[in-house]
Amino acid sequence: MPHLPSPSVPSSSLLHRLRRTLRTPLGVTALTACIVLAVVAVLGPMLFGAEADRVDTNAIDQGSSMAHLLGTDDLGRDIAARVVVATRLSLELTLQATVIGVVGGLLLGVAPTVLGRRLGRLVTATVGVLVAFPGLLFVLFLATVFGVGSTGAMFAIGVATVPSMARLVQNMTASIAGSDYVAAARILGVGRFRLVSRHLLPNIAEPSALFATQAAAGILLSFSGLSFLGLGVQAPQYDWGRLLNEQLNGIYVNPVAALAPGVAVVLTGLTFGLVGEVFAKASGRRAPLSRQQPPSEQSAMAPAPLPDESAEGALVQVHDLRVGFPDGREAVRGVSLTIGHGEALGLVGESGSGKSLTALALADLVPHPGRVQAAEITFDGHDLRSDPHLGTTLAMVFQDPMASLNPALRVGRQLSEVAEVHLGSTRAQARARAVDRLSAVRIPSAARRARQRPHEYSGGMRQRAVIAMGLMGEPKLVIADEPTTALDVTVQQQVLDLLAEVRTETGAALLLISHDLAVVAQVCERVLVMYAGRIVEDLPVAELVGGAAHPYTRALVGAIPTMTTDPNTELATIPGRPPEPGDADQGCSFAPRCALATDRCRSTRPELVGFDTGRRVACWHPVGAVLPLDVRPVDAEAAS
Amino acid sequence: MSSLELRGITVRYGRFTAVENVDLLVPEGTVTGLVGGSGSGKSTLGKAVVGLAPITAGQVLVDGGDLGRRRGRGPVQLVFQNPYASLDPRMTVGAAVAEALPRTGRAARSTEVARYLELVGIDPSRAVLTPDALSGGQRQRVALARALAARPGVLIADEITSALDVSVQGAVLNLLRELQRELGFAMLFISHNLAVVRYLSDQVAVMDEGRLVECGPTDRVLRQPEHATTRTLLACVPTISPAEEAS
Known part of the structure; x- marks a missing residue:
């Protein structure tokens, strides 16, 4: 026998799979990008804070030079330094808004399971209405409600993320709340809140984390948008959106100054996306196998002699x-x-x-x-x-007759297809044969039944129809x-x-x-x-x-x-x-x-x-x- | 030791009546087999007893007392059909069993968990594993341990071996019978397999289209079935050898 490698453990813990995913090129890239981002956010304001705020009336609206890599703005401040310093505020606001969105989404999403039937329905309906509301309009509306400024914008964007997160969580918890293990916990008298913390949340953790990272990328973009429109961060504070707003006027004079904050937004958004990919890979079936080995070539073995009893009469x-x-x-x-x-x-x-x-x-x-x-x-x-x-x-003939029949097609049509494809029958011939075969498997009033769809059949009748499908040709072997x-x-x-x-x-x-x-x-x-x-x-x-x-x-x-x-x-x-x-x-x-x-x-x-x-x-x-x-x-x- | 009495239980989903006016007594310390084809309402009846299906009319009495709408750990526990769905994939086996235990100290809890796992033939050192490390039969044992840890007076077993291989089914049935005799709980054993029901039950109840059509001592019901449904079910038991068909 050729040596068989031990099988990879298909279901190791999430932590284990995460660690394995981090070792792939994707994981390494995501991790590096995160570290760079964190370092810039922490050290940026300390190293370049003074330079970014220093007003220099002798160097107003300069282009790119050795002293000012990306030039200066209308107060003579160094734009490169300002882009670096803005990292912290941009990230802070994005992450805070994400936290608001995710926490709010989790609370609203889990609520229908915890609350009674009536209140639960109300919450579900409300979330449904909010999801239907156009996203950007909702953000602008909330931004006006919460007031102009970075805190207002943060709440506006965070709250605007809540409905879609809530909808996702609702869908996921609904399927888990219907599972046998939750039913078992209910019979055991486990309280609602323990039910949520012990059974619901752990089982939706992975897709929620994935959604959160994707949402963060979207939030960063929305934030930059709001600031760019002047509804977000206000002077003297600045984030990337605000810088974009300030520099856009000079885009024909000093294009790099206008593009730099945009590039920062794109790169950071990509980083969030990469983190999400890592989560998706680690949690899903796409998790890389710990070891993959091509099967050893069987032909290398000496072929076993054919048995002499290879009887002539065998099918x-x-x-x-x-x-x-x-x-x-x-x-x-x-x-x-x-x-x-x-x-x-x-x-x-x-x-x-x-x-x-x-x-x-x-x-x-x-x-x-x-x-x-x-x-x-x-x-x-x-x-x-x-x-x-x-x-x-x-x-x-397969185990589940519902799965082997196409629910959208009439049973007779599915049967006659066999004759048309394999036997070259005309449509009318095939239909006649289908009805004939259905009656051969004792389906009563076959002509009428042939016009029905699989869901109108009982389980036993569906299996008969599948057998009839096998009989459309002239089978010499039926595998059931x-x-x-x-x-x-x-x-x-x-x-x-x-x-x-x-x-x-x-x-x-x-x-x-x-x-x-x-x-x-x-x-x-x-x-x-x-x-x-x-x-x-x-x-x-x-x-x-x-x-x-x-x-x-x-x-x-x-x-x-x-x-x-x-x-x-x-x-x-x-x-x-x-x-x-x-x-x-x-x-x-x-x-x-x-x-x-x-x-x-x-x-x-x-x-x-x-x-x-x-x-x-x-x-x-x-x-x-x-x-x-x-x-x-x-x-x-x-x-x- | 408890008895389970159902009085006029009716379960309706909208206009559809799944269970209609069922009266059934499971005397204390005995096993009642509940058989019927699919859609006969046998599983719904089991779920209704533990509150997983809405009871439209009727009463569930345990030891003569109305179970009503009480909360908390019930005196009736249920073991589900599919051991691959009835255990939380994120929870260790030990935690699953511990969930059924009354709140006590950490040390007392882990000795209890070990005791119940031992009771169903699972090595207590496996308490730290999640269900995906266990086979179907082992999972069903854990599910049984969890139900027993709640110290039920009545146990409902809903097709607990139909998702298992035959070689494992025997072991689970042996265990269930032994535990029932040792701990003395009353049991409602729901199954479509008459041979299995016959092996375990003192009494057999037959359901068809939501109604209880026949109920009596196992020997009598299987030897001299009175209702047509019972006769059909008996005729449908597949046997391995033609010799057995005659008996």
Whole structure:
């Protein structure tokens, strides 16, 4: 086996992720910009304060020179020094206004959750109205109310930020307030305010911080705007907006003097934006992986010999199928299977066993970063990878029928699309076939139902429609991935019956994937049991109870309570937990949880070998099975 | 030890009646299984008991006393279906359990947290972890520990194993049964899986379209179902082997 890197921890703490993000080029740039800004704001007035305020009537309105880098203003004051000194006031006012906006937004946003229903609605409505108000108009209105001057402008801009922040917080808290853990806290009698401080605020912290940095950039701009208009900072105080106002008259005489404060505003705004990006990166899925390693080339390995039983009659032939991810995790680790014409094969396993990815690989639908590799995947004699058959002879049924139907399209239209795209039917032909197929899956008054949209169907009927969609072509194989898991128990049976019926009528083979052994047992003839990305047993359904050879299969069967389980005995359990896709892969994956495990199990992996007629098991100590003698693995493989 | 009595509970959302006039008694120290298809109102009934669904009419009595609109830590606790949603992702496991405890000193609190985690088979040293470090089964144990830490007289388990794998389901069910016998709380066990309900319950109640259609001792209801809904549900239990279908 190639060495697998340990998986990156996907959900480390925010602090950890923040630290990691700060090490990226983006993080370094943002941090440097912040430090420069802070240094200038703190030291600027101390070093250049005197020079910025010194009136020199001998040097009025001079251009750029060695003595005055950016020239002087109409009182002979050095403009470069004034731009540097203005940093502190500009930043102070921006940050204060941001604090007002964020705190006010948080209070108003959380209020509907804390207050009763009626007051809460009032707050929500008020915020809604304020958000609808044009932003600039709102600022100007408030600036007039609070009065001209830096304090007034600060309040005006801060308060103007409140509604949009409040709206964001409201939306976020509403979804969190509806979550199960908040409901649990309510049942426990946790008070409203504790609820906010312990459950709501921590869970909205990251997007709020991101919003605050973005808001700060906007506020800086608004402030400069207000000062520029003369509504903000008043002389003798000055910020960048005010400097811009003073110098704009001379823009044709001394352009740098007018542009310098503008450049300062832009750079500072960019810095806020960068800080926001860092937060977004650290909090979101975009957080950089701690280690990324391209998957080792499988082809470097000696290709395993194809099994001689590559039977002529098989519909599907898969050999050494692997599904890996860019970070090196491998979810499917060498699955080989055959499906005969018209056979009903079950694939069972617990969550994370790789059963769904195996099915998706057959349909060439593995989601993006996943990489499929296989020595062989043939379907009906063709290589599936170069010649996908989805829609014509290969049909797929997914777990959630609501998600696999387009809610905006009529059901009949979605079905006929299949025939138009894949079979080249005319629109009328396709529509007729759609209605025919809907009635084939026992949808009553199919012609009328075909004109309805998915939301008008019940859950079971939607799943029937999806199955009907698979039947638009002439499927030779139907892959059903947990087709009944999202359905009600009473409907589950009907869908299973339908799948069995489809099989007998069309002669299609069925690959049924489920976590529920009972579901598979009802429809299938043969079952493959998957564990940690590999098939560990291949057995006829009739042998599931009592006849399974692999300890895992036996444990799985024993763990299910049935209608005959003695209520006075303990249910059988499997100690421990299955390995993660990136865990060390040595020996039998089930060994740590197996009562029969020996040193051999822990060091050498058992291969899937045949015994009896058509049964296979990957175990050194199969229960009740007599294995052929030559089951020892090839030396080369044991050593690797 | 407490009993739970529901008298004429009705839950309406606008014009839609989710639960209609349900009378049910869960005697103290026993388990009542509540079964029904989806949309039968079984989960809504469970939520109504703990105040998460608005009760339009009727009374919830615990030990004969009206639960009414009291605040604070209730004598009825609920364990949710999905352990991935019922624990705050930002809160450590220990803090989640501690939230259910009465206010005491810091030291007493952490010993109590450790005791409850131990009770559900979670190593107390894991109290500092956040839920994302735990598997589904472990999360459900923590959720159970949190509910038990509030010392409920009545526990409502709402489909607590349907989001779990079969191998984990067995362990959680064993634990629940053992704890119920040891601590003696009354339990309303809501599930669509009759085999699981049969394994745990002394009494079975069947709901359909918001109404309680049948209620009686587990053996009797499952052996001689009187209502059509019960018969349908029984017929829909998937079995692994054809041999079991006959029995």
